[in-house]
Amino acid sequence: MADHDPKVPATTSRKADANAKKPFEAPRLTVYGDYGLTLESDLPLRAAAPAAGRPIDVTFTMEPLTGSAPGTRSPGEAFWYQSDWVDDRSGAPGLVIYRSLHTGAFRIRYSDGVEFLIDADGRHIAGRAPSDASLADVACYVTGPVLGFVLRLRGVIALHASAVEVAGRAILLVGDARAGKSTTAAVLATMGCKVITEDIAALSIEQETVSVREGCPEIALRPDAVAQLFGSAEALPRFSDTWEKRRLDLTEMGAFSSGTVRLGGVYMLTNTDSVPNAPCITALSTGGAMVELLANVYGNRLFHDELRMRELDTVHRVVRSVPVRVAATGAEQRLIGRFCEVLLDDLHRA
Secondary structure: OOOOOOOOOOOOOOOOHHHHHHOOOOOOOEEEEEOEEEEEEEOOOOOOOOOOOOHHHHHHHEEOOOOOOOOOOOOEEEEEEEEEOOOOOOOOOOOOEEEEEOOEEEEEEEEEOOEEEEOOOOOOEEOOOOOOOOHHHHHHHHHHHHHHHHHOOOOOEEEEEEEEEEEEEEEEEOOOOOOHHHHHHHHHHHHOOOOEEEOOEEEEEEEOOOEOOOOOOOOEEEEEHHHHHHHHHHOOEEOOOOOEEEEEEEOOOOOOOOEEEEEEEEEEEOOOOOOOOOOEEEEEEEEHHHHHHHHHHHOOOOOOOOHHHHHHHHHHHHHHHHOOEEEEHHHHHHHHHHHHHHHHHHHOOO
């Protein structure tokens, strides 16, 4: 959430379709399981995986939108965070977070007017949206950056990464936006691998074992990647009319890995075109791995001293338990298939 996260719908003047714009009505509680959390929601979350028979960790409800205008704080709130990315239309920050001086609760406000109230323990989320907002976009916020925030608040460290199960082990594809994480995961899915999570990789630690929790059973792909993989950008549906990315349903194609999978390796993706022999994979020193992984902790700019020690400990355990390598993709869409072959070959040799 520190930068414009690819799971966040882009702010645009175009509105969602008529069905998506209908005001929220007729609450229907459904239980979902994402990132190791059991979420009870009165908003249908198509992206999330259904769950049942487990204790509820987090509840989500929709409420009427009230309070301060975008970019302003209410009495009793303190400023907490402001994003670097801005609304293309207004030039205002795309995301602002406030924290209650009395309860410690957080208010996350996006520039499109959608906001979320999260209690200090990360156990309840209330969503609020303007009457013309797309509920599909609200759902994308919830299953992406909002739950990422909740994970961090609850002490779970996640990496800005996709994770794929290969030979019974989880492989993390770590990198910034447009590094190729989602596209690589999608190609590996078409090659018979199963995807554990995309964009947010929540980690679990038991004694000396590091594992990756299952995430949402879908991948968000740019239209050019969809065209490259499936012949046309129209081959996959949009998440909503306000977001250009297309939705690859992993459950539908039998490529979703449900459950927690033990970590087997980490690849730091770079799509620079300055590597002459790309696609290729090279070793990374322990110190370099620590620096790179800490820079890719999800929401690492949202919290300060409160969770730093847990973050350092988790990353240290990752570096100590599995190999971390640099993977140069070649910076060209046409090379992604070859890159995946190089990646799988490296895994088999390891």
